[in-house]
Amino acid sequence: MTLAVQPPLEIDTFHPPRRILLGPGPSDLHPQVKSALAQGVIGYLDPVFVSMMEELKTLMRYAFQTKNALTFPMSGPGSVGMEACFVNLVEPGDKVIVCRNGVFGGRMIENVERCGATAIVVEDEWGLAVDPQKLEDALRAHPDARLVAFVHAETSTGAQSDAQTLCDIARRHDCLTIVDAVTSLAGTPVLVDEWGADAVYSATQKCLSCTPGLSPVTFSDRAIEKVRARQTRVQSWFMDLKLVLDYWSASQRTYHHTAPGNSLYGLHEALRLLAAEGLEHAWARHRRHHEALKAGLDQLGLEFIVPEGARLPQMNAVRIPDGMDDKAIRRALLDEYAVEIGAGLGPLAGKIWRFGLMGYSAREENVLGALSAMEMVLAANGMKVDQGAAITAAQRVLATHHHVPASATSA
Amino acid sequence: MTLAVQPPLEIDTFHPPRRILLGPGPSDLHPQVKSALAQGVIGYLDPVFVSMMEELKTLMRYAFQTKNALTFPMSGPGSVGMEACFVNLVEPGDKVIVCRNGVFGGRMIENVERCGATAIVVEDEWGLAVDPQKLEDALRAHPDARLVAFVHAETSTGAQSDAQTLCDIARRHDCLTIVDAVTSLAGTPVLVDEWGADAVYSATQKCLSCTPGLSPVTFSDRAIEKVRARQTRVQSWFMDLKLVLDYWSASQRTYHHTAPGNSLYGLHEALRLLAAEGLEHAWARHRRHHEALKAGLDQLGLEFIVPEGARLPQMNAVRIPDGMDDKAIRRALLDEYAVEIGAGLGPLAGKIWRFGLMGYSAREENVLGALSAMEMVLAANGMKVDQGAAITAAQRVLATHHHVPASATSA
Structure with missing residues (x-):
């Protein structure tokens, strides 16, 4: 048989040039992370792999400063972590307060709307932190909101918001919180339990200096309760926490999707380096x-x-x-x-x-x-x-x- | 300050044991793929990276035997490729014919339902190929269906269905097709253009022997037209082809998400090895x-x-x-x-x-x-x-x- 599309044989092995990465991520990989990436892949149900996953969860809890049982890496970039938080915690018809002071607050609004919910937007100028008073005002104006979302570290501007104060305000108004810690994790304090944050996502290619493509997430028990109490099915099969949980829980290890083994080796090593440095x-x-x-x-x-x-x-x-x-x-x-x-x-x-x-x-x-x-x-x-x-x-x-x-x- | 969670310093660098991988994937990585993974990461808008992405698309078109312009790797495992096909091609209220002869047909049904659509299920015994006559009957019984989905290579049973015949039947009934080629790509003929398939997804950790975590996909012009003509917004931000397109198109390279650089290097090398072997x-x-x-x-x-x-x-x-x-x-x-x-x-x-x-x-x-x-x-x-x-x-x-x-x- 003659193939309709012939092989492109003129393409050489790719070798990236030397770069000093001082952009918004990816950052340079630590040499040990590179070595970790190059190891052989093994099965995702292999007992040795499962032990590594348990260690990963422990290491991630340290990075997030949390005791949350449900702390694990989503198999996709930070935007998957973000979307996973929204599709699990938001139901159609919900009202969600979103603080926007840069690109990623805007993406949060998109996520809320695609869940069939309404975003109440607290606007701050790009380059400024989120104004806690504006959040307070929005929550008073919308007492039926049950969820507040904000970006801790706005990568598009370099502004950091006061996560502790914003989480406190949300809690006083009986709201759960979704916090974007993509650029903050391991760079500035992310104290999930102290803040009382409910769903926090990050990414691997920023201050963790790991390969891009994974999104560390952590969920409080309150967040899990809310997911369990949903009236409607989560719109995404891939991001449905109820299904993902079965794969990441130690007791019951069922097939959900093939874990990105090499990237997880890299994350394991990057988090280990973080623990060693402190x-x-x-x-x-x-x-x-x-x-x-x-x-x-x-x-x-x-x-x-x-x-x-x-x-x-x-x-x-x-x-x-x-x-x-x-x-x-x-x-x-x-x-x-x-x-x-x-x-x-x-x-x-x-x-x-x-x-x-x-x-x-x-x-x-x-x-x-x-x-x-x-x-x-x-x-x-x-x-x-x-x-x-x-x-x-x-x-x-x-x-x-x-x-x-x-x-x-x-x- | 005293940290609430102390660093787990007893965790050593992870080294996977030697394994002979004869399960349903991941398969062994080729040594050159491992080397490719260990290279330094560079920016996803770096001109050198962008050139690599263009080569990747060319190499993927060879693997899929297609001239489809929209051929690229999704930044997630095969289940993301599957979900991306459904959330883009299905709208709430649609009727979709799904052929089920194993686990992955079942997952397709889940996807259809989570899109707010109705799945008409063509059942075949696990271990058998999809029966074309049953598809024909279902299409006659549901002339309002506009989409047919089936699994070319059912990983859960090892059965291969006749993709050419199934695509032909779908076309005769004016339906687009979604085809799961996760386990077939590079192992048995996947001839996207010859079949006239419209949306085909695969994964990297099967017959491509690349690191798990990427999902090669390809969409026909008919599929793109259908996405463009949608009445409703795609429910997933991350998988919305209209947004992803802006990142993967050569003319206009805008930020969507941080590309999983190292994994893409690995895929580039795995596809290059495939082209060299033929x-x-x-x-x-x-x-x-x-x-x-x-x-x-x-x-x-x-x-x-x-x-x-x-x-x-x-x-x-x-x-x-x-x-x-x-x-x-x-x-x-x-x-x-x-x-x-x-x-x-x-x-x-x-x-x-x-x-x-x-x-x-x-x-x-x-x-x-x-x-x-x-x-x-x-x-x-x-x-x-x-x-x-x-x-x-x-x-x-x-x-x-x-x-x-x-x-x-x-x-």
Whole structure:
């Protein structure tokens, strides 16, 4: 037989170029995570694999600072974690309060609507934290709402909201909470039990520095009760917690879908590295490199869009100076210095640059390398730059800040 | 501050044991696929990454034997590919004909119902192919149905249905088709354009021998038209083809979700290996090793549940002999010989064993190793076994069948 489509034999093995990943994620993989990924796959019902899954749940509970039994990685990117929270906790006709101060709040609204529910939107300017008073007002105006959703760390702007206060307000109004911790987990404190958050999702390619494609999630007992009490069937088969639970529970291990083995090995190792470093040290490391980067960006005259106090150390958004060509500069950073930074999204497209310092990417050489590249590229584009000043400013911070050990290489 | 949950430091790096994967998937990873997985991750909008994605689409079109523009890997396991087909092509109130002859037809029905539509079920016995006449009858009885869904290769039984005939019937009744090619792709002919199939999904961990967690999909222009003409919004944000399209189209590359970079590297390499081997050779290799395994299983007195002619070479389901303890024997195969085989699902639980010979797992040493282990474990469990006879029978087949080159190691 002759095949209708012939094999494309001219395609070579893919080898990614070296990159310094300082965008909104993915961040650099730790070498041990890469090694973990390359191991042989085994069956998802193999007793050895099942033990690894139990360890994964324990490690995830540490990262989330929770005792929630239902803590596991969804087999899809962060958007799957988000959608899983909504399709399980929202029923058609529900009213859900969604706080929007960036792209991901907007995506939450989309999710609410696709569940056949109504989103009551609490709007805040992009770049600001969610205003707790506005949430309070919305809950008073809509006493029938039973669910509040907000983004803890808005990747599109670098703003961090006060999750503790927002969760407290929601609880006082008898609402459950869905919290987006995609960019915060392991970068800044995510304290699920202390906050009293009910459904929290994250992603692996940000401050965990693991391969993209998994979404760690955790659900409180209250959230599980709400899922159990649903009047309607969850609209997604793949994300239906009742089915997923049967696969992830230790007692009863039934087939749901084939687990993404290699990616889970990588997550196991990334979480192990986090436990070995210690969460407080990981938070301090992100803070330290943020301070150094900030000193350098200040020196270059680049202004943060987020007010001090609400800034995420792992996501630094600065205004693009007048007259600078956004795309040309990002392209030069990538082509000439192998530095990837993030562009602005939505209304901030062309207006900001986003410097991520996430997980294994949050290292001295990356801060210095990025600032050096910025100095040179901005100068080449006609900006007046005091060559070396940004780096010197960053160095000064790195020298004076208490040294935090770099990510441990073994536990 | 004192953390509420302390780090679990007693957890070591995970190293999977050696396994001979002859279950229903995952199959063994080719060494080059493992190497591909361990590479550094880069940004999903990086021009180099975007080029890799274009190559991936070309390679996938070869595997599916299609010219469909919309051919790409969904960022989730096969069940995501399945659900994506249904949520995009089905609207509430629709009537969908679903052919069920195993587990995955049942899952299709679940999907139809969760879309708010009605499933008209064409039932066939588990282990048999779908009966085209029953489909014809159902379409005559329900002339308002506009969609037919069936499983080409039923992983739960090892039965292959006649996709060409089923697609032809559907077309004659003005229906689009959704085809499950999870276990068939690269193992037996999947000829999307020749069949005239409209939405076909597969998975990476079967005959492609790639890491689990991705679902290759392809959609005909008719399917895209149907999605474009929808009256209602797709219920899933993550799986909404209109949004995913913007990310996977070459002209317009907008952010949808962070692509699972490492897994995509692995798929790129797995598909490259397939192109280098050639589809016809891959099909012949699966056939050859199936014939050898079958000769050995026959010798052991193990009967196939699927009638000859409808048997998938890559999934061999045999009846468990009376008096044999299913779980104990599978456990002994795994613990003593590192051989994983599959259990029966649903009504076939405890009644059958499933021997997968998929992708890189379909090799001589695996056929011989599995038969040797079966001989010893069955004998140890009291079955009268003519030691060595099964292996000899398999060897004879391997020697007489025209030798097909093993999977090429470089293109």
